[in-house]
Amino acid sequence: MTATETIAAIATAQGRGALGVVRASGPGVPSLVEALTGTLPPARHASFRAFHSPDGEILDAGLLLYFPAPASYTGEHVCELHGHGNPVVLQALLQTMCKLGARLARPGEFSERAFRHGKLDLAQAEAVADLIESRSIRAARSALRTLKGEFSAHILAMVESVTRCRVAFEGAIDFPDDIPGDALAAAQHPHIERLRDQLKELLASAHHGATLSSGATVAIVGAPNVGKSTLLNRLARADKAIVSAVPGTTRDVIEVDTLICDVPVRLCDTAGLRDTHDVIEQEGIRRANEVMNSADLIILMTDQAELLAAPDLFARLGQAQPADARVLVVHNKIDAHGLQPQRTRADDAEHLFVSAREGHGLDLLTETLGDLLGIEATSENEFVARARHIAALELALGELAPLDLDLARNAPELTAEGLRRAADALHSIIGGGGSEALLGEIFSRFCIGK
Ligand SMILES: Nc1nc2c(ncn2[C@@H]2O[C@H](COP(=O)(O)OP(=O)(O)O)[C@@H](O)[C@H]2O)c(=O)[nH]1
Numbered sequence: 001m002t003a004t005e006t007i008a009a010i011a012t013a014q015g016r017g018a019l020g021v022v023r024a025s026g027p028g029v030p031s032l033v034e035a036l037t038g039t040l041p042p043a044r045h046a047s048f049r050a051f052h053s054p055d056g057e058i059l060d061a062g063l064l065l066y067f068p069a070p071a072s073y074t075g076e077h078v079c080e081l082h083g084h085g086n087p088v089v090l091q092a093l094l095q096t097m098c099k100l101g102a103r104l105a106r107p108g109e110f111s112e113r114a115f116r117h118g119k120l121d122l123a124q125a126e127a128v129a130d131l132i133e134s135r136s137i138r139a140a141r142s143a144l145r146t147l148k149g150e151f152s153a154h155i156l157a158m159v160e161s162v163t164r165c166r167v168a169f170e171g172a173i174d175f176p177d178d179i180p181g182d183a184l185a186a187a188q189h190p191h192i193e194r195l196r197d198q199l200k201e202l203l204a205s206a207h208h209g210a211t212l213s214s215g216a217t218v219a220i221v222g223a224p225n226v227g228k229s230t231l232l233n234r235l236a237r238a239d240k241a242i243v244s245a246v247p248g249t250t251r252d253v254i255e256v257d258t259l260i261c262d263v264p265v266r267l268c269d270t271a272g273l274r275d276t277h278d279v280i281e282q283e284g285i286r287r288a289n290e291v292m293n294s295a296d297l298i299i300l301m302t303d304q305a306e307l308l309a310a311p312d313l314f315a316r317l318g319q320a321q322p323a324d325a326r327v328l329v330v331h332n333k334i335d336a337h338g339l340q341p342q343r344t345r346a347d348d349a350e351h352l353f354v355s356a357r358e359g360h361g362l363d364l365l366t367e368t369l370g371d372l373l374g375i376e377a378t379s380e381n382e383f384v385a386r387a388r389h390i391a392a393l394e395l396a397l398g399e400l401a402p403l404d405l406d407l408a409r410n411a412p413e414l415t416a417e418g419l420r421r422a423a424d425a426l427h428s429i430i431g432g433g434g435s436e437a438l439l440g441e442i443f444s445r446f447c448i449g450k
């Protein structure tokens with residue numbers, strides 16, 4: 001990348017709207033603004049201007065904002081032209097900027113420049129994309145916290161603690177006569193243990209955060225006619241699946257995206273599990289199994305009130321319970337049994353009594369789903385973690401794991417080395433030592449103009 005290039009892009013979404021924003025960043029911005037609007041406006045003030053092409057034609061008129069370097073999003077000179085939200089007009093403005101020396105920005109290039117100029121660290125830059133992509137207000141809020149630097153501050157504090165510990169061990173290597181190994185190990189080892197605990201906690205909340213942004217999948221399975229499609233429609237608040245008294249109505253997997261506890265959840269209604277000679281239904285059952293095996297949670301539905309263990313219920317359907325599956329047994333049609341909504345535990349599984357058709361016990365169901373998926377709306381400092389962050393945290397934890405008291409006593413140099421690698425892994429989360437390939441991969445997934 002040559003940072004001397006001036007880049008330009010349409011920053012608003014495609015399509016027609018009240019406003020459309022074109023922006024540019026780079027050293028050529030002041031001359032670009034002068035060519036387009038006549039004079040350079042005061043910094044960081046909204047000025048109403050006509051936007052001209054080089055041959056003097058008016059392309060549009062609107063607000064002009066100018067942010068001289070370094071006090072801008074990218075750290076370079078930036079301008080924003082707020083015109084009318086017509087794609088043809090916005091394209092004309094963009095092309096004019098290109099004629100005047102700018103080039104089209106690549107996806108994420110504004111944020112990449114912000115990162116390279118130290119305006120954002122890598123986790124914050126990723127949070128910009130996450131904020132734009134988030135599918136619930138809860139995920140958006142969490143991305144915003146990362147963008148404000150809360151997550152990075154946490155990581156940085158850990159890097160500093162690990163580094164302090166490492167420096168202590170390196171001191172012992174350099175001055176072995178001054179610092180007795182036993183005293184050093186006794187003093188420093190508790191720090192290592194505390195760091196390990198903190199990392200485990202952070203990792204747990206990172207996994208939690210990953211669910212917040214990527215969402216969870218819930219498969220609804222059970223015998224034909226127990227009310228699976230009725231429940232799907234209820235949870236989705238829409239008539240998505242055909243409900244009928246005829247067993248074997250649902251044959252394909254029906255997927256609906258909804259929010260539970262403000263977290264995106266994909267609900268999958270499946271063909272009823274039973275022995276059948278109908279080839280289409282057989283295929284539906286095969287697909288039901290596939291969905292069941294990959295779901296984060298299985299709602300195993302029955303219209304019986306009997307508290308059977310989940311594996312026995314699966315056995316009745318001629319199925320084995322998928323290994324490691326989290327199962328919620330939902331007993332439907334309590335209206336027909338004269339029962340009240342209720343949540344109980346039996347044989348290590350959660351059982352819930354509801355009536356999908358009458359809408360009884362659905363709040364309890366939502367609450368239970370939130371519990372079992374680990375997405376109950378409690379945590380105040382949750383953050384949206386990416387797979388990259390989780391991998392780095394795991395790497396750091398893996399480096400700290402073998403650093404026991406014995407090693408601290410007998411091999412301070414190995415302990416220091418383990419601590420150094422743990423700090424590097426943590427530091428990579430906020431961009432330390434990031435390779436060009438990694439940066440390219442991260443920013444190429446952004447939208448153009450961001
Ligand atoms: N009494 C009663 N009937 C229900 C309830 N939920 C669903 N049904 C009925 O059970 C039948 C089968 O429902 P459906 O959702 O198609 O079941 P599926 O085959 O499991 O998808 C339909 O006639 C529904 O109206 C309920 O809570 N109570």
Ligand SMILES: [Mg+2]
Nearest residue numbers: 228229249250
């Ligand atoms: Mg059905």
